Amino acid sequence: MLTVFARAFRVPELRRKLLFTLALIALFRLGQILPAPGVDVVAVRACVGSATGGLFDLAQMMSGGAMLQLSVFALGVMPYITASIVLQLLTVVVPRLEALRKEGSRGQARITQYTRYLTVALAVLNAGTVVALARTGRLLPGCPRPLLRDDGPLPVLVIVTTLVAGACLVMWLGELITERGIGNGMSLLMFTQVVAVFPGYVSKIFVLTPAGAVVMLAAGLFLVAAVVFVEQAQRRVPVQYAKRLVGRRMYGASSTYIPLKVNQAGIVPVIFTSSLLYLPTLAAPLLGGEAGGWIERNLAGGAHPLYMAAYALLIAAFAYFYVSITFNPAEVADNIRRYGGFVPGLRPGRPTAEYLAYVLTRLTAPGAAYLAVLALLPLVAFAILRDPGTQQNFPFGGTSVLIMVGVGLDTVKQIEAQLQQRNYEGFLR
Numbered sequence: 001m002l003t004v005f006a007r008a009f010r011v012p013e014l015r016r017k018l019l020f021t022l023a024l025i026a027l028f029r030l031g032q033i034l035p036a037p038g039v040d041v042v043a044v045r046a047c048v049g050s051a052t053g054g055l056f057d058l059a060q061m062m063s064g065g066a067m068l069q070l071s072v073f074a075l076g077v078m079p080y081i082t083a084s085i086v087l088q089l090l091t092v093v094v095p096r097l098e099a100l101r102k103e104g105s106r107g108q109a110r111i112t113q114y115t116r117y118l119t120v121a122l123a124v125l126n127a128g129t130v131v132a133l134a135r136t137g138r139l140l141p142g143c144p145r146p147l148l149r150d151d152g153p154l155p156v157l158v159i160v161t162t163l164v165a166g167a168c169l170v171m172w173l174g175e176l177i178t179e180r181g182i183g184n185g186m187s188l189l190m191f192t193q194v195v196a197v198f199p200g201y202v203s204k205i206f207v208l209t210p211a212g213a214v215v216m217l218a219a220g221l222f223l224v225a226a227v228v229f230v231e232q233a234q235r236r237v238p239v240q241y242a243k244r245l246v247g248r249r250m251y252g253a254s255s256t257y258i259p260l261k262v263n264q265a266g267i268v269p270v271i272f273t274s275s276l277l278y279l280p281t282l283a284a285p286l287l288g289g290e291a292g293g294w295i296e297r298n299l300a301g302g303a304h305p306l307y308m309a310a311y312a313l314l315i316a317a318f319a320y321f322y323v324s325i326t327f328n329p330a331e332v333a334d335n336i337r338r339y340g341g342f343v344p345g346l347r348p349g350r351p352t353a354e355y356l357a358y359v360l361t362r363l364t365a366p367g368a369a370y371l372a373v374l375a376l377l378p379l380v381a382f383a384i385l386r387d388p389g390t391q392q393n394f395p396f397g398g399t400s401v402l403i404m405v406g407v408g409l410d411t412v413k414q415i416e417a418q419l420q421q422r423n424y425e426g427f428l429r
Contacts, residue, residue: 014182014418021181024173025192031073031169032066032196036162038155039070039134040147047143066193070134070147070159075126075167077174077189082275083118084186085268087111092325119171120164127163131156183411191407194400220401223377227405230370233262235363237356241341260360263367264327267402269318270375273311274399308380312372319368329356374402 009015035041048068067074091097097114100107133139134147135156148155170189177185202217236257280295298304333353342348346355 008415008419011419014415017180017182021177021183021188024177024181024185025188028073028170028173028189028192029196031166032071032076032193034072036070036072036074036159036166038149038159040145040149043143043145043147044069044140046145047140047147067130068140070130070139070163072162072166073170074130074163075123075170076193077170077186079122079126079167080115080119080171080174080186081190081271082122083115085272086118087115088322088325116171120168123164123167124160127160127167130163131159183407183414187407188411190403191411194403198400198404223374223401224405227374227401228409230262231405231409235260235262235359237359238344239336239341240344241339258332258356260327260363261367262363263370264360264364265319265322265367265371267399267406268322269315269368269371270399270402272318272322273314273375276314277307277311308376312376315372315375316368319371320364323360323364323367327360329353329360332356371402375399 009018035044066076087097091101091111097111100110130139131148135151137143137146139147148159171186174185174189177183177188179185182188236259238255238257240255277299280299298306299310330350330353333349333356336342336352337348343352343355346352
């Protein structure tokens, strides 16, 4: 493996991209450690270890441990990821966005600009919520000391402005990695956030139960292998192109295929469902009384059957919905017909579109079930074992494994493609 990495670093252009990406990732981690002005670092470090529960674990994992510590990059990549998902969903509803998506690079640039504006708006909302929770003591319940040195309007405004500026800087770093580095920048930053807290979880499990840590690591390796297998699985729909005359040149017949992945939706349904189900948890303290208590009993811990059922159903529903808006069978069939292609045994046009829709529906069913099972696996294990010490430090959740495996595979493929373009043996033998 070391010789493989050495081979990758021998390419001057690729070496510059890799070093540039690593430098920005290091800067990103520095911003996640650097505390925001006006935050009592001693109080935060003393109380952050006592925060348990699904909401706190999600916040720790998706922010690389930065949100509960109120660092400069406390919001991480979530405002940009949420804005991107919302813009993708709005393309189905807003005709203007659908027209921009079909305009090519120019339209995509406009959509990217809209995504940036929405990211800033979401960052303001998220930063205000986090600071308000820290100000009232609800960010880390049970902490005897206030997290802010001064909870006046001006210091609070400074902290909110710092968090929003940090989210904008994270967005800029992600775009720089995409343009000048390796792979999708925001995905790599999200991968960095998950990997950053992973060793801490494993070490805590090892301190609590060494034998249990060995069993959990073995189960985690098996789970990672299963995720890699499913993520690589695809259904290849064959497409053939007849001979055609372009200008004065005759192009011969060729055959290719349309790769339809089993998990066509990726990690988006799990992230969107997790965020949606944590909204009632955030609203529970505001509601109070019987309604707030019912939410905290049934929807806060993650071990209640009602929570598990809603989690699985929402993941399946969002998987179907996201696949339907990202893959249009009618548009794909029309592009195939326009370039003189056809699926063997089917007529171009509507029959091809109906066949693609049928295959996609059949593939999405096991893909949605796979996402639901993967996301419910740690919750079911927690409900059976009923071990709070293990539950709060469990590192092999469905979201974390999907992010690590998906981004890792995509990055390796991109490095492999760039090495093959330069007539090297490649990143993988």
